[in-house]
Amino acid sequence: MVELIKNPNVNFLGKRYIAFVLSGILSVIGIIAIVLIATGHANLGIDFAGGTSIQLKFEKPVVLHDIRLALERGGLKDFDLQDLPTLNKILIRVKKSEQELGQGSEKITGILSQGFPENKYVVDSTTVIGPKVGGRLRADAAKAVAFAVIGILIYVAFRFQFKFGVGATIATFHDVLAVLGLFYIMGKEINLILVTAILTIAGYSLTDTVVVFDRIRENLKLKQRESIETVMNSSINEVLSRTIITSTTVLLTSIALFFFGGEVLHDFSLAMIIGVIVGTYSSIFVASPIVLLWGGKRPFAKK
Amino acid sequence: MKKKIYWRLILICATVILAVVFFLPNTPAFQYMPEWWQKNMPNKGIVLGLDLQGGLHLVFEVEGDKAVEITTDRYASNLRNLFVKKKLTADVNRDRLNIIVSPSSIEIRKLIEDNYPGLLPVETGNRIVYRISDKEARRIKDSAADQALETIRNRIDQFGVAEPTIVRQGENEVVIQLPGVKDPKRAIDLIGKTAQLEFKLVDDDAKVAAEIPQSIIPGEEEGLLNQFAGKIPEDDEILFEKRVNRETGEVRKIPILLKKQAALTGDLLSEAKVNIDSRFNEPNVSLSFNAAGANLFEEVTGANVKKRLAIILDNVVYSAPVIQEKITGGSAQITGHFSMEEAKDLSIVLRAGALPAPLKMLQNVTVGPSLGRDSIEAGKMAGIIGTIAVVVFMIFYYRFSGVIADFALFLNIILLLGAMASLNATLTLPGIAGVILAIGMAVDSNVLMFERIRDELRAGKTPRAAVDSGYHKAFWTIFDSHVTTLITAAVLFQFGTGPIKGFAVTLSLGVAINLFTALIGTKSVFDIINSKREIKKLSI
Numbered sequence: 102m103v104e105l106i107k108n109p110n111v112n113f114l115g116k117r118y119i120a121f122v123l124s125g126i127l128s129v130i131g132i133i134a135i136v137l138i139a140t141g142h143a144n145l146g147i148d149f150a151g152g153t154s155i156q157l158k159f160e161k162p163v164v165l166h167d168i169r170l171a172l173e174r175g176g177l178k179d180f181d182l183q184d185l186p187t188l189n190k191i192l193i194r195v196k197k198s199e200q201e202l203g204q205g206s207e208k209i210t211g212i213l214s215q216g217f218p219e220n221k222y223v224v225d226s227t228t229v230i231g232p233k234v235g236g237r238l239r240a241d242a243a244k245a246v247a248f249a250v251i252g253i254l255i256y257v258a259f260r261f262q263f264k265f266g267v268g269a270t271i272a273t274f275h276d277v278l279a280v281l282g283l284f285y286i287m288g289k290e291i292n293l294i295l296v297t298a299i300l301t302i303a304g305y306s307l308t309d310t311v312v313v314f315d316r317i318r319e320n321l322k323l324k325q326r327e328s329i330e331t332v333m334n335s336s337i338n339e340v341l342s343r344t345i346i347t348s349t350t351v352l353l354t355s356i357a358l359f360f361f362g363g364e365v366l367h368d369f370s371l372a373m374i375i376g377v378i379v380g381t382y383s384s385i386f387v388a389s390p391i392v393l394l395w396g397g398k399r400p401f402a403k404k
Numbered sequence: 405m406k407k408k409i410y411w412r413l414i415l416i417c418a419t420v421i422l423a424v425v426f427f428l429p430n431t432p433a434f435q436y437m438p439e440w441w442q443k444n445m446p447n448k449g450i451v452l453g454l455d456l457q458g459g460l461h462l463v464f465e466v467e468g469d470k471a472v473e474i475t476t477d478r479y480a481s482n483l484r485n486l487f488v489k490k491k492l493t494a495d496v497n498r499d500r501l502n503i504i505v506s507p508s509s510i511e512i513r514k515l516i517e518d519n520y521p522g523l524l525p526v527e528t529g530n531r532i533v534y535r536i537s538d539k540e541a542r543r544i545k546d547s548a549a550d551q552a553l554e555t556i557r558n559r560i561d562q563f564g565v566a567e568p569t570i571v572r573q574g575e576n577e578v579v580i581q582l583p584g585v586k587d588p589k590r591a592i593d594l595i596g597k598t599a600q601l602e603f604k605l606v607d608d609d610a611k612v613a614a615e616i617p618q619s620i621i622p623g624e625e626e627g628l629l630n631q632f633a634g635k636i637p638e639d640d641e642i643l644f645e646k647r648v649n650r651e652t653g654e655v656r657k658i659p660i661l662l663k664k665q666a667a668l669t670g671d672l673l674s675e676a677k678v679n680i681d682s683r684f685n686e687p688n689v690s691l692s693f694n695a696a697g698a699n700l701f702e703e704v705t706g707a708n709v710k711k712r713l714a715i716i717l718d719n720v721v722y723s724a725p726v727i728q729e730k731i732t733g734g735s736a737q738i739t740g741h742f743s744m745e746e747a748k749d750l751s752i753v754l755r756a757g758a759l760p761a762p763l764k765m766l767q768n769v770t771v772g773p774s775l776g777r778d779s780i781e782a783g784k785m786a787g788i789i790g791t792i793a794v795v796v797f798m799i800f801y802y803r804f805s806g807v808i809a810d811f812a813l814f815l816n817i818i819l820l821l822g823a824m825a826s827l828n829a830t831l832t833l834p835g836i837a838g839v840i841l842a843i844g845m846a847v848d849s850n851v852l853m854f855e856r857i858r859d860e861l862r863a864g865k866t867p868r869a870a871v872d873s874g875y876h877k878a879f880w881t882i883f884d885s886h887v888t889t890l891i892t893a894a895v896l897f898q899f900g901t902g903p904i905k906g907f908a909v910t911l912s913l914g915v916a917i918n919l920f921t922a923l924i925g926t927k928s929v930f931d932i933i934n935s936k937r938e939i940k941k942l943s944i
Binding site: 156248256311319339350354356362369 | 793851892
């Protein structure tokens with residue numbers, strides 16, 4: 102047998118206060134990020150903020166600065182430029198264009214065709230989102246996160262007990278906050294595909310938590326004499342190798358996506374990588390300690 | 405015991421064969437299949453989403469308020485005609501959504517309210533202000549959206565797009581998906597054009613007409629309109645004709661004073677065709693009116709010989725030729741500086757008819773074909789590398805049992821692709837990510853089971869007993885963890901749009917299939933091994 106750790110016996114719950122501080126910081130950053138997103142201060146993607154984005158692929162390498170100058174001379178205001186130099190690609194984003202939608206993209210391609218006649222390009226993609234649709238997508242994303250969290254709470258409360266449901270929900274919400282917060286700090290774009298990644302992470306992290314809870318429930322029934330904390334600790338240790346192995350395989354595929362999955366999925370896979378690590382951490386250090394902290398009667402005691 | 409294994413093996417084989425049959429159209433092998441197979445067996449497979457095959461996703465809002473305004477205008481002119489017919493002198497004016505009638509005699513009120521129950525008086529006094537009732541306005545907006553949908557469908561049919569999707573969304577929106585369109589701008593112009601064709605008489609007799617400049621440069625239109633606001637007769641308006649100098653390419657705008665009331669409109673057309681002008685070798689669009697239109701055209705031209713008649717499309721004058729004589733036969737021509745494509749598109753929109761109200765673009769997601777191809781290639785690459793990494797890792801960690809898990813993993817991938825193909829599900833880029841992530845997550849069920857089996861072995865059980873009890877103990881954990889993932893997948897499906905929905909579909913299918921492969925597939929392999937003879941040592 103190849104074993105990661107022989108008979109692990111780590112006092113995870115003993116470190117809960119360190120974990121609470123760390124998680125507290127992560128959550129606060131996440132909450133700040135949410136407030137900033139809600140008030141429109143974060144780096145919102147076109148799909149949420151509304152506006153125009155165009156991705157162009159040039160035949161020859163381009164200098165970003167030249168493009169910026171050309172666009173500025175052409176009278177374009179408030180735009181963002183980003184490039185993928187290895188592929189001769191550039192991404193131009195104009196947020197909240199109050200001007201006629203659609204014309205914005207024509208204006209940009211017009212300026213660039215005139216400004217760089219010797220360097221031809223093809224339009225990889227154009228996205229134009231009106232403010233109405235942006236608002237709707239934002240609302241839908243918020244609803245999706247809310248409903249996912251509620252759904253999780255109900256299912257876990259139904260399958261286990263209410264306080265386990267609360268523990269799982271808080272742990273899951275913690276992951277959502279952590280990924281959002283870290284993405285905000287890194288200055289990454291908050292867009293629909295990130296929300297998708299976050300909800301996937303929520304599902305994944307929850308799976309992790311449920312596996313731990315399952316073992317705790319089983320052991321609480323078996324080991325009536327031991328304290329809840331001891332039972333929780335030994336349960337986490339028992340499922341530790343499973344937790345690490347599954348996280349590893351998911352990480353392996355996420356990393357493959359990150360490096361080979363193409364530019365569109367780059368941020369998605371980055372979010373997945375962060376999320377898997379945070380999700381694994383939270384199911385060990387956040388979910389169970391919260392159930393313990395909740396106190397009350399010993400759960401699953403034999404009548 | 406043995407019989408049970410056979411049944412499970414048959415089940416596994418049957419599902420794999422089914423999956424392969426369904427997925428075959430997505431592989432190059434499909435074209436080598438015999439003809440009867442291609443015809444009668446599943447031949448659609450997984451559909452690529454717009455983000456992968458390239459194309460347009462458009463959302464337009466039908467501006468229902470404008471449709472109500474247009475109807476109000478029509479009511480106003482009907483009222484005028486009614487008063488003339490009944491020999492009543494009354495003033496009828498329209499101001500946006502209001503029809504203002506004065507004087508407000510009982511006779512006039514009765515006449516209006518008997519004939520037009522859809523009009524409600526909102527203000528009375530010396531004059532009466534009528535408005536279209538809310539119920540009627542809702543009906544107008546609703547039918548405008550329906551009509552717009554129909555018109556757009558007509559235009560796209562004539563434009564020629566393979567498998568377009570055109571559906572109404574909510575109260576007043578139209579969602580259009582056009583896969584594989586090469587020239588997105590042309591398609592958007594074709595759809596978005598209101599195509600309101602009007603013939604209006606030029607009012608050269610008005611005194612103010614002489615004061616209007618011959619031509620202006622583009623950009624000065626607003627200023628000119630402001631300058632003449634209030635100076636031009638009340639039932640006149642100024643529209644512009646764009647003229648391009650053939651030699652220099654210089655663009656000028658020609659302001660033209662017109663009668664507001666259209667003499668003829670495009671709804672009387674029976675045909676619109678592209679012609680090539682023999683003089684400049686330039687395409688133009690020739691129009692034919694239906695019988696009613698031809699009569700009206702004859703009447704209008706006969707009564708206005710030597711005057712000019714402007715041809716106007718969406719409030720832009722295309723030409724304003726002098727009527728030389730009464731025109732019979734009902735045909736006319738739109739000339740302009742058209743390219744062949746423009747002329748063709750113009751004839752399409754005229755044939756398909758005008759939109760009942762202007763469209764406002766809410767969303768446009770256009771993906772070029774090369775980006776889609778790149779995404780698919782990148783996705784394949786990431787999928788292959790991710791799979792190899794997981795496969796190798798599992799064998800390294802679980803040895804022979806790792807091989808069993810890998811077998812279950814491949815079963816998982818095949819069934820997932822087959823299931824998606826059988827549903828003709830749309831594969832989007834996030835969907836590809838979903839498939840790849842599912843590969844990483846799929847082994848979890850096996851990991852859970854193996855760890856339990858290891859526990860049982862450590863506790864001193866025989867391999868067969870360890871497999872059985874490990875399997876049973878892991879069952880509910882696997883079940884619970886799958887259901888929780890399904891919850892988030894369901895939420896994603898409910899609230900996600902296009903690509904995200906595709907992701908949710910792959911995620912939930914992946915989860916469901918994973919339950920099957922882990923609980924039936926892996927277990928069967930262990931049972932087969934154990935059924936031959938009691939093994940002493942389990943490689944796990």
